[in-house]
Amino acid sequence: MKDTENTGTISSEALLERLRGANWEKLIKLLHLYSLNRLKSFPQLAERFDIKNLAYQFADEAIRQLWMEERVWNIVEYPDLYDFLKGAVDSIRYNFLKKKEVNATTYIDEVIEDTVPNQSPDPQQLLEAQELEAQIKEIFSDDLEAYQIFDCLLNKIPPRDIAAEMNMPVNQVYNTTKRIDRKLTELRKQLSN
Secondary structure (H helix, E strand, O other): OOOOOOOOOOOHHHHHHHHHOOOHHHHHHHHHHHHHHHHOOOHHHHHOOOHHHHHHHHHHHHHHHHHOOOOOOOOOOOOOHHHHHHHHHHHHHHHHHHHOOOOHHHOOOOOOOOOOOOOOOOHHHHHHHHHHHHHHHHHOOOOHHHHHHHHHHHOOOOHHHHHHHHOOOHHHHHHHHHHHHHHHHHHHHHHHO
């Protein structure tokens, strides 16, 4: 790999330096939780697999591929390591589901769940949802823990389960939900102006 602005890739030495500087204890917990949240969207997998174990395998495989340079980190497209690894987990999950012939169409995307079946979603609605998602990511850009807990709450994971997965006291999860509420209130004010 070469350091180039055109490809966004970095040299092996620069990659190793960035990986060594990451907070892996926190990153692994967040990535495990992210992977588990996404797999819960496929309840039919629970009949055939241990969902938690499978989710952790996906996250661990994404990390392994990055360390072994089997997956190239484009730092221009994904400047944040966690965002890059989430994309890698999504790719690994997609390939697994395709290989196991799990019908991915049973997953209902949050953006289009209110649309009429067999009808394409409104492009304007999709654009607005993407803009809102970008704004939400922006307000959580300085608080990765709050964003991850917000994501868990959206997936209806109870605070006690979140606390257990993230290895933190449940009162810390509740305190974080207060921060989340303040951030969302601030966003609502911005959107209403």
